[in-house]
Amino acid sequence: MNKFLLALLVSAGSLSVFAQDEVTEKEIESHIKFLTLEKNGGRYPGTKANKRVVKYIIKDFKSSGIQAFETGYKQPFEAKLRVAEGEPEKPLASTCNVIGFIEGNDPELKNEYIVLGAHYDHLGLGGPSSKSDKKNAIHFGADDNASGTAALLEISEKLAAHKDELKRSVIFIAFGAEEQGLLGSKYFTEHPLVPLENIKLMINMDMVGRLNDKKQVYMGGAGTFPGGVDFMKDLGVSLGLNPGVHAGGVGGSDHVSFYKKGISVLGMHTGGHPQYHTPEDTLEFINLPGEKMVCEYIFQTILKKASSAEELYFINQD
Structure with missing residues (x-):
C-alpha cells in the first residue's frame, strides 16, 4: 500500500511539472541563467553553444507538453552573418528556429x-552590432533576448496547463539569427508550417526583462487587429x-517579418537601456x-x- 501511495504521489508531481499553472520568478531566473552562461558564449549562430541552447529549448517544450510539427521541433536554415564594413564575408552558419x-x-x-515568438540568439563576442569598445568579450544578452526566450518558455508552459480553454x-x-537581420522570422514566413492566412496574430x-518603476510595457502594432489598442x-x-x-510603430524585431506578410502583430518590450548590445547586459539587471x-x-x-470566437483580421497601419 505504501508503495502504491508513493507511486501516486510521484505521478501527481510529474503532472504538475508537465504543465505548471504558474509563471515563477525562480524559473524565469533559471532560464536566463542558463542562456547567459559563459559556456554559451553569447548564443552566436552556428556555434556549439547555439546548438546547446536549441537542445535546452526543445527539452523544455517537451516537458511542458508542447507538440512538435511533423518535421520536428527544429526548422533549420543557413544564416548569412553580419560583418563590419570592409571585412570579408563569413561562411554561412547553420542554425534553426525552434517551433x-x-x-x-x-x-x-x-x-x-x-503565434508567440522570441529570438534566442545574441551577438556572441560582439561584432559589428556591438555598442561596446571591448573586443572579443562575451555579450551575454540577458535582456536581449534571454528575457524573451525565458518568457516564451514560461508562457507556453502555462498555456499548456490551460489548453482545454x-x-x-x-x-x-x-x-x-534575429541579430543577423531577422533571419529566422524571415525564413519562417517564407517557409511557413501552416498557411500564413491562418495566422491571425x-x-x-x-527585451522584456527590464520593467521600470513606473511599470511601463511598450508595444507597437496594437492597431493591426480589431479593437487592439x-x-x-x-x-x-x-x-x-x-x-x-501604439497602433502602428511596428518597430524592428521579428514581428516585422509577419507584418510584411499582412499578419496582425504586437511587438512587446520594456524599453532600452545603457547595457543594450554590450557585455554588461547581464542577469543582475533583470x-x-x-x-x-x-x-502574465x-x-x-x-x-x-x-479562447474567443471573435473575428481577428489584419488592419494595415502603414
Whole structure:
C-alpha cells in the first residue's frame, strides 16, 4: 500500500511539472541563467553553444507538453552573418528556429493560429552590432533576448496547463539569427508550417526583462487587429501595468517579418537601456518580479484571444 501511495504521489508531481499553472520568478531566473552562461558564449549562430541552447529549448517544450510539427521541433536554415564594413564575408552558419504548438479545441477555429515568438540568439563576442569598445568579450544578452526566450518558455508552459480553454491553436517559435537581420522570422514566413492566412496574430517578445518603476510595457502594432489598442490598454491596467500602446510603430524585431506578410502583430518590450548590445547586459539587471508581470500580461492576451470566437483580421497601419 505504501508503495502504491508513493507511486501516486510521484505521478501527481510529474503532472504538475508537465504543465505548471504558474509563471515563477525562480524559473524565469533559471532560464536566463542558463542562456547567459559563459559556456554559451553569447548564443552566436552556428556555434556549439547555439546548438546547446536549441537542445535546452526543445527539452523544455517537451516537458511542458508542447507538440512538435511533423518535421520536428527544429526548422533549420543557413544564416548569412553580419560583418563590419570592409571585412570579408563569413561562411554561412547553420542554425534553426525552434517551433512547437498547442492545438485548439474548436473544430473550425483550431485551424486559426496565434503565434508567440522570441529570438534566442545574441551577438556572441560582439561584432559589428556591438555598442561596446571591448573586443572579443562575451555579450551575454540577458535582456536581449534571454528575457524573451525565458518568457516564451514560461508562457507556453502555462498555456499548456490551460489548453482545454483554447479554441484557436497557438504556435511557439524561438527564432534563430534575429541579430543577423531577422533571419529566422524571415525564413519562417517564407517557409511557413501552416498557411500564413491562418495566422491571425503574432506576438513578439524582444527585451522584456527590464520593467521600470513606473511599470511601463511598450508595444507597437496594437492597431493591426480589431479593437487592439483599447484591449491592450485595458488589460494592462487591470494587471497593474502602465502600457504604452501604439497602433502602428511596428518597430524592428521579428514581428516585422509577419507584418510584411499582412499578419496582425504586437511587438512587446520594456524599453532600452545603457547595457543594450554590450557585455554588461547581464542577469543582475533583470527585474524578475517585473518580467513575471509582463509574462502574465502576454499570457492573458493569448488566452483571451485564443479562447474567443471573435473575428481577428489584419488592419494595415502603414
